[in-house]
Amino acid sequence: MFFRTTIIASATLALIASMADAHSWADCVDWRFNNPSKPDYSAKGGKCFGWARQYPVNSGIAFGGLDDASPNRHYQQGKDMTPCSDGKHGVEPGADETRQSPISKAYGGKWGTMATVKAGDQMCIRWPAKNHAVKDEVDRGVFINMPQTILTKDPTQSGFLKANIAKLPYKGCNFTSNSDTTPCGGCFTVPASLTTGTYVVQWRWELNPGEFYTSCWDLGVTGAGGDSSTTGGKAIGGSTSVFAELAEDD
Template sequence: MFFTTLSKASLALLVASMILVLTQKAEAHSYADCIDWRFKDPKNPSWSDKNGACFGFARRFPVKAKPFAKLDSDDPNRHYQQSHKNPDPNHSLACSDGKQGEEPGADETMGKPISSAYTGTDKRGRKVGVQTVSHPGGQLCIRWPAKNHAVKDEKNQPVTIALSEVNPTKDPTQLQFLSNIITNLNYKNCSDTNLNTDIWPCGGCFKLPTTLKPGNFVMQWRWKLNSNEWYTSCADIDVRAK
């Protein structure tokens, strides 16, 4: 009875709107939220803001732009999906330039000097987060939002963490990063799973190689969603003598 009062155009618009809503939820994608997360209680690790704090961020990351996990709807959105058109890992941009890719994302190119990506404000006037500082063998814990992909019926694709050589003058290619993956992290390692599945905070910890020389290293966080969908976030690690 209800549908008989709707015109065909109105019904088509209603169906299209419902599909759009469902599609937006299904296509939510992730990114590195914090590079140096520290738990208030290491014996009871939680990735929620009330149980820890961030001491190092991705490049030009707006620290207080929106609540956790909502930067996928920012302008520009935070998540960067590498190009499908050129699958050669030597040519797909490893760090977003804010222009290229299936989903360009925010600008995460190397600062000149490197520290400039961690001082002042972003293009929208928002304060950006500080650079991560560590030492050879130091532990880093990286956080990311689940974005609906840490639930039971989703395949658990690992997060890969890769490093550049010491003091690079430009961002490595994807092929160069692939030659120096230092660890894989469990994407579904989430806490506060009583919340909406979109905003589950997740993360993983690892130790930097003990052989690193003091200097700056580019770190890449990379996660595979589907067969040809790769998402990356880039940050610079200032490694100092212990």
């Protein structure tokens, strides 16, 4: 009896540890509600129209389950603060979310589609709670960082921080009985001044003080008046905007 009790207790502790170690990521970066007056991030409440870089939409893994995949989807930044997971760096390396050349290589086929939007419109993002939307945890928020110019490479984390456009509550959830796979999300407004082109966006969640998880994606924007900053569908660099220098920040 003692042996059996010990086995059960050990299994219970392992389950608790597993739950405590579950961390989140941006599941959908362009979530559209069936009824905008009643925001619902569950499968019955809307549909996804855009995903983060190289997001395995055809994996067959249910919502919130990609932390059990190999590679898993959650990426915790390390001391080097690599802004978008490369699958190698970080406390938790995560999957490959580096910028691809061309950008389109990160989307379509086995990957999800790239998000598109009109400048000035609202966008909503979804993520799984992963047991961290509970009452006894401090909500330090999700930061949406988006340089407002077309860059030839991703900025450093310092560059992303200078381009913060929104802070969302982490616990904006449609609570269910399963605190691991409860769907959560938040919305932000895409800057209205953007010209037509492809931009980079970072979702950055602070779980504990100084403990950050990120997801990155490319966003196709139709600017005000259809003003174009692209040629043949490819982004042009060399903007004189102050944000153009973000990619070079240390």
